[in-house]
Amino acid sequence: xxxxxxxxxxxxxxxxxxxxxxxxxxxxxxxxxxxxxxxxxxxxxxxxxxxxxxxxxxxxxxxxxxxxxxxxxxxxxxxxxxxxxxxxxxxxxxxxxxxxxxxxxxxxxxxxxxxxxxxxxxxxxxxxxxxxxxxxxxxxxxxxxxxxxxxxxxxxxxxxxxxxxxxxxxxxxxxxxxxxxxxxxxxxxxxxxxxxxxxxxxxxxxxxxxxxxxxxxxxxxxxxxxxxxxxxxxxxxxxxxxxxxxxxxxxxx
Numbered sequence: 001x002x003x004x005x006x007x008x009x010x011x012x013x014x015x016x017x018x019x020x021x022x023x024x025x026x027x028x029x030x031x032x033x034x035x036x037x038x039x040x041x042x043x044x045x046x047x048x049x050x051x052x053x054x055x056x057x058x059x060x061x062x063x064x065x066x067x068x069x070x071x072x073x074x075x076x077x078x079x080x081x082x083x084x085x086x087x088x089x090x091x092x093x094x095x096x097x098x099x100x101x102x103x104x105x106x107x108x109x110x111x112x113x114x115x116x117x118x119x120x121x122x123x124x125x126x127x128x129x130x131x132x133x134x135x136x137x138x139x140x141x142x143x144x145x146x147x148x149x150x151x152x153x154x155x156x157x158x159x160x161x162x163x164x165x166x167x168x169x170x171x172x173x174x175x176x177x178x179x180x181x182x183x184x185x186x187x188x189x190x191x192x193x194x195x196x197x198x199x200x201x202x203x204x205x206x207x208x209x210x211x212x213x214x215x216x217x218x219x220x221x222x223x224x225x226x227x228x229x230x231x232x233x234x235x236x237x238x239x240x241x242x243x244x245x246x247x248x249x250x251x252x253x
Contacts, residue, residue, distance in 0.1 A: 001032030001253060002221055002236055003243045004214040005168055006091070006125065006148050006196035009036040009050055009057065010043040013200045013211050022213050023054065029215035030236075032056055032253035033243070035196075037091045037125055037148075039064035041075040051085035056253040059083070060090035060125045062113055068105035072112045081120045087247040089117040090125025091148055094138075097129045110138055117143050123246060126165075132156045139163065146246055149198045154184045161192060166246045168196045171204030171212060174223045186227050190235075194242050195220050 004026070009015060014022045026034065036047045037060045044061050051057045061080050063070050080086060092113040094106050117124045124145035128135040132152055136159050146166040150157070157167060167188050172178055185193065195217055197203075203212035204219040225235040240252055 001030050001240075002217055003033045003035070003194070003240060003252060004031055004197050004199075004217045005035045005146070005194045005243060005246075006037055006060075006170075007034050007199040007212075007214050008039065008201075009034065009199075010038065010046045011200050014213065015046065015050070019050070023056075026214035029218045031214045031217055033058065033250065034214050035060060035087065035247070035250075038062055039066065039091060041067060041070050041072075044075055044080060048080070048083060048085060057085075058087045058247070058250055059085050060088035061086050062088075062090040062092040062125065063109060064091055064127060065093055065095045065106040065109065068102045068109050070109065072109060072116060076113065076116050081116070081122065084249070086122070087249040088123045088125055088145065089113055089120070090145070091127045092124060093127035093148075094131035094135050095127060095129045096131045103134075107134065107138070114138060114141070114143055117145075122249075125168075128152060128156075136160070139165075146194060149196065149202065150184070151181055154187060157184055157188060161188065166192050166194055166242060168194045169220055169224055170196050170198045171202040171207075171216060171220050173220055174204040175208075176205070182223075182227060185224065190228050190230070190238055191242060193224065194239055194246060195224060 041063045047059045125148045144164045149170040150167045199212040
């Protein structure tokens with residue numbers, strides 16, 4: 001079954017009473033395991049609670065650069081990191097899209113979480129937007145992980161491939177104006193790719209404009225299979241192996 005490696009199940013559009021229907025639609029579309037990242041540090045307990053109650057859901061716990069200034073140590077405690085449902089640190093990174101006024105605070109938070117990942121031995125899920133140089137510099141050490149919802153340049157991809165990173169394709173891969181992104185994912189070796197929805201954002205074609213859910217990861221998978229000239233069942237098997245290498249703590253459904 002397909003794995004959605006990044007879906008914000010704590011979002012109000014999918015959590016609570018709606019979660020059962022979201023998971024049912026995912027199962028019907030052939031999506032098994034789902035990884036729930038955190039962005040707002042306050043969502044970490046909710047994500048852990050969801051994973052505790054569903055055997056096919058795991059968590060990457062982290063603080064998004066939007067929350068620069070947050071105390072990472074206060075949220076990414078040893079208790080959280082040792083939780084068997086926590087498979088990585090994410091999503092973390094840098095985002096200068098809306099201006100770099102808090103650039104220093106973002107970098108400080110990023111460095112702190114990289115240090116936490118290094119000490120815990122957990123892989124990282126990286127968010128980077130309009131911050132390629134700083135992202136590459138900070139990730140030049142001894143951490144591994146995935147470039148989440150990757151839409152950056154082939155130049156950055158080459159650097160991160162050399163450092164052992166994986167790359168996650170989202171619904172953006174299916175967009176009409178995403179030729180450059182598709183070309184990048186054609187160049188990335190298939191054994192270094194995973195897929196995600198980034199739900200509730202980035203719904204793929206033919207669901208543009210709708211809330212993005214895990215079942216839609218199948219649409220991204222079909223485009224990726226076409227790019228690499230393989231059949232969907234073969235891609236499914238490869239992606240599952242990639243997820244297991246990326247997140248060794250995970251047990252796939």
